Amino acid sequence: MEMESQDSKSVPPPPAYSGPGYPPAQAQYGFPQYVPGPAIPGQPVSNEGVTVQGQLITPTPIIWMPAPPPIPKCPPGLEYLGQVDKISIQQQIELMEMISGYETSNRYEIKNSMGQWLYFAAEENDDFTLNMYGALRSFTIKLFDSRNQPVMQLSRAFHCSICCCPCICCLQELEVQAPPGTVIGYVKQKWHPCLPKFAIQNEARENVLKMTGPCVPCRCYADIHFEVKALDEIATVGTISRQWGGWAREAASDASNFQVQFPMDLDIKMKAIILGSCFLLDFMFFERSGNRNRQRRTTGMHGAHRHHGVHAQHRHRRR
Numbered sequence: 001m002e003m004e005s006q007d008s009k010s011v012p013p014p015p016a017y018s019g020p021g022y023p024p025a026q027a028q029y030g031f032p033q034y035v036p037g038p039a040i041p042g043q044p045v046s047n048e049g050v051t052v053q054g055q056l057i058t059p060t061p062i063i064w065m066p067a068p069p070p071i072p073k074c075p076p077g078l079e080y081l082g083q084v085d086k087i088s089i090q091q092q093i094e095l096m097e098m099i100s101g102y103e104t105s106n107r108y109e110i111k112n113s114m115g116q117w118l119y120f121a122a123e124e125n126d127d128f129t130l131n132m133y134g135a136l137r138s139f140t141i142k143l144f145d146s147r148n149q150p151v152m153q154l155s156r157a158f159h160c161s162i163c164c165c166p167c168i169c170c171l172q173e174l175e176v177q178a179p180p181g182t183v184i185g186y187v188k189q190k191w192h193p194c195l196p197k198f199a200i201q202n203e204a205r206e207n208v209l210k211m212t213g214p215c216v217p218c219r220c221y222a223d224i225h226f227e228v229k230a231l232d233e234i235a236t237v238g239t240i241s242r243q244w245g246g247w248a249r250e251a252a253s254d255a256s257n258f259q260v261q262f263p264m265d266l267d268i269k270m271k272a273i274i275l276g277s278c279f280l281l282d283f284m285f286f287e288r289s290g291n292r293n294r295q296r297r298t299t300g301m302h303g304a305h306r307h308h309g310v311h312a313q314h315r316h317r318r319r
Contacts (some may be wrong), residue, residue, distance in 0.1 A: 008032060012236075014156070033140065038162045051073035062232060063115065064116060064117045065112055065116040067146070068083050068225050071268070074268050075268075076179060077145050077178070077179065078151060078152075078268050078269075078271075078272055080112075080120075082271075084258070085120065085261060086113040086261050087112060087259075088112075088259055089279075091108050091282070092109065101135070102127075103130040105122065105133045106282075119144060119151065121279070123142065126138065135283050137158065138157050139278055139283065140153065140155050150179065151178060152176065152178045153179075153304070154279055155177070156173065156174050156175070171188065171191060172278040174277065175217065177278040183232070184199055187199075187201075187273060187280055194215050195212065196212065196213040196214075196226070196285070197210070198211040200228070203305060206308070207271065209228055210229050210230070212226065212227055213227070216285045223242065224241075224285075227239055228240065228262065238261050240258060240274070240278055241259045242258055243257045256282045258278045
């Protein structure tokens with residue numbers, strides 16, 4: 001027995017794997033929606049949990065996608081997009097918003113197909129703008145990586161929503177910067193009496209791709225798909241799907257879940273602009289309008305009737 005134990009101790013461990021592959025994924029713990037300040041998951045947070053209404057809630061691990069190597073002529077932080085062809089965008093459910101009825105800044109988790117985090121998106125806005133203008137509000141959304149560094153900034157100015165004429169002041173536009181301060185493209189709405197149509201433009205405002213979708217109010221209780229197409233509108237480059245969350249989730253919250261698909265070899269800047277267009281679609285068609293306390297007074301229950309789109313929101317506010 002002693003001989004066997006000595007032999008087993010003398011056997012060297014197997015050599016470490018040295019072949020190609022990613023480094024181990026980075027795991028962090030935190031409460032993104034409860035962290036004070038901008039609520040970035042990479043911030044150091046206590047690992048002991050928090051107590052909510054006398055119940056201890058332990059933090060869930062946040063697994064970040066391993067950082068890929070730098071890519072020439074690629075905006076810093078967008079290298080992740082060069083290795084994915086499918087992205088999920090999950091809006092966090094704001095508990096204080098559900099309880100109080102007052103609008104709060106939106107926050108989103110951006111993940112790859114394996115559930116690893118790519119970015120965390122946080123809206124920067126003030127309480128007056130949030131509750132006075134609702135879904136029509138101007139906004140700035142920043143996307144942060146695992147090191148809490150802003151890699152993208154999405155901005156939309158306030159526009160009215162009268163759709164009776166193709167007035168340029170009524171059309172929505174999203175500006176995409178990567179890194180913040182450097183414009184890489186735009187998502188610009190094109191006028192149509194009932195269908196959502198957009199042009200995806202480069203930094204010189206030249207049309208590169210087009211995006212179309214169905215009549216949103218006519219597609220209730222189901223997934224809603226937007227198609228990204230080439231300029232000839234024949235070849236489909238990618239899709240953006242807003243997923244139906246079920247009766248309970250849709251009635252309790254307007255938090256959206258999007259699935260984005262595009263070719264792996266698509267230009268990284270175009271991937272970033274398509275990713276940014278999801279946030280514009282969310283505000284235009286899936287964000288509830290106005291103060292929810294006002295909605296409860298007019299409907300008698302939370303979410304009893306829901307208005308899709310900026311045009312329907314404008315008609316509701318005029319009444």
